[in-house]
Amino acid sequence: MRDFNAELEQRKLAGLYRIRRQIAGPQQPVLTANGKRLLSFCSNDYLGLANHPSNIEALRNALPETGLGGAASHLICGHHEAHHLLEERLAAFTGRSSALFFSTGYMANLGAISALAGRGDTVFSDQLNHASIIDGCSLSRATVRRYPHGDVASLAVMLAETPGHKLVVTDGVFSMDGDVAPLRELADVCRAHDALLVVDDAHGFGVLGPQGRGSVAELGLCEADVPVLVGTLGKAAGTSGAFVAGPVMLMDYLVQKARTYIYTTAMPPALALASCTSLELIEQGDDRRAHLHSLIERFRRDAAAFGYQLMPSRTPVQPIMIGGNQEALALSQALEACGLLVTAIRPPTVPEGEARLRVTLSAAHSHDDLECLLQALSDCRHLLGS
Numbered sequence: 211m212r213d214f215n216a217e218l219e220q221r222k223l224a225g226l227y228r229i230r231r232q233i234a235g236p237q238q239p240v241l242t243a244n245g246k247r248l249l250s251f252c253s254n255d256y257l258g259l260a261n262h263p264s265n266i267e268a269l270r271n272a273l274p275e276t277g278l279g280g281a282a283s284h285l286i287c288g289h290h291e292a293h294h295l296l297e298e299r300l301a302a303f304t305g306r307s308s309a310l311f312f313s314t315g316y317m318a319n320l321g322a323i324s325a326l327a328g329r330g331d332t333v334f335s336d337q338l339n340h341a342s343i344i345d346g347c348s349l350s351r352a353t354v355r356r357y358p359h360g361d362v363a364s365l366a367v368m369l370a371e372t373p374g375h376k377l378v379v380t381d382g383v384f385s386m387d388g389d390v391a392p393l394r395e396l397a398d399v400c401r402a403h404d405a406l407l408v409v410d411d412a413h414g415f416g417v418l419g420p421q422g423r424g425s426v427a428e429l430g431l432c433e434a435d436v437p438v439l440v441g442t443l444g445k446a447a448g449t450s451g452a453f454v455a456g457p458v459m460l461m462d463y464l465v466q467k468a469r470t471y472i473y474t475t476a477m478p479p480a481l482a483l484a485s486c487t488s489l490e491l492i493e494q495g496d497d498r499r500a501h502l503h504s505l506i507e508r509f510r511r512d513a514a515a516f517g518y519q520l521m522p523s524r525t526p527v528q529p530i531m532i533g534g535n536q537e538a539l540a541l542s543q544a545l546e547a548c549g550l551l552v553t554a555i556r557p558p559t560v561p562e563g564e565a566r567l568r569v570t571l572s573a574a575h576s577h578d579d580l581e582c583l584l585q586a587l588s589d590c591r592h593l594l595g596s
């Protein structure tokens with residue numbers, strides 16, 4: 211048998227060992243983690259909706275109507291009218307013809323990519339795409355070609371030399387870097403080479419674009435430009451689940467073929483109704499987004515002034531680049547000693563030598579919260595040398 215324990219010990223030595231903190235109470239900036247009160251800057255609850263009273267009330271009100279369990283898959287008897295309503299709302303919100311509700315974003319990517327590409331086809335995937343996209347590519351059994359991050363010119367060359375069915379897949383906002391993909395250029399090159407474009411907007415949905423409609427809507431790109439749009443509801447929407455949106459025919463195809471849609475129990479329908487309420491909050495959330503963007507601007511200005519290396523990101527994902535795993539852990543621990551929770555992100559989540567602190571900002575943070583983070587970053591700056 212393989213020496214699993216030796217691998218664990220090896221991970222510890224390399225600074226790659228991962229631990230879980232136990233959180234008590236709701237997700238909000240001030241958390242209890244392992245019994246200690248910490249001010250958190252690592253959640254993806256970008257609009258502060260994970261603990262919003264309207265969403266909680268919507269869930270509570272829905273439960274007597276829908277009951278709790280999903281009970282069966284969508285194709286047996288699990289497709290509740292609550293799920294269907296959410297799909298219609300998501301399609302309208304994203305300006306798509308139809309939408310399909312999945313239980314998680316991980317499953318949405320796995321299901322959509324493996325259904326839309328198969329053996330003999332080629333999938334082109336941005337080098338920094340999320341793990342769920344990478345796994346969806348593997349599961350598809352298509353030939354996978356990774357293109358350099360955001361490099362549309364290289365992608366165009368690769369597309370030109372590849373015959374057959376082609377799928378191009380990208381994060382809309384990159385989950386660990388916070389930058390936005392060159393979506394207009396990607397749409398153009400995909401059209402020119404008859405490739406199907408899939409955009410996973412897990413981190414843009416709710417945050418970017420008019421009324422939070424996402425990174426694709428921000429550029430005014432329609433269904434013809436981005437035929438397959440993936441979004442998640444566990445991040446800015448503060449609930450749970452995910453969706454794929456696009457032409458009716460393609461969504462029908464996914465109902466027939468996407469294994470992570472077919473072979474799993476439907477989410478509790480009451481959660482879908484809570485997500486409908488959350489969509490309304492997102493739509494009416496211009497004040498939250500304005501506040502969030504003022505936090506982002508201030509963080510970037512001050513952290514850069516202290517000499518931290520930031521990434522070209524205008525989104526709530528604001529990594530502080532460190533490099534070494536141990537150095538990233540040391541800074542994270544020093545911040546924790548100051549009462550702050552900012553997790554170190556290490557390989558294989560990010561490339562080797564690119565360990566970082568992934569700071570995420572939320573509309574639930576106050577400027578005083580941000581002041582605490584900035585003060586601690588200033589105090590801990592000496593840990594990194596110059």
Ligand SMILES: *Cc1c(COP(=O)(O)O)cnc(C)c1O
Pocket residue numbers: 313314315316317319340342381385410412413442443444451452
């Ligand atoms: C978080 C994330 C997912 C997975 O979504 P879940 O609903 O959490 O499973 C997919 N894609 C990207 C880019 C993500 O950041």
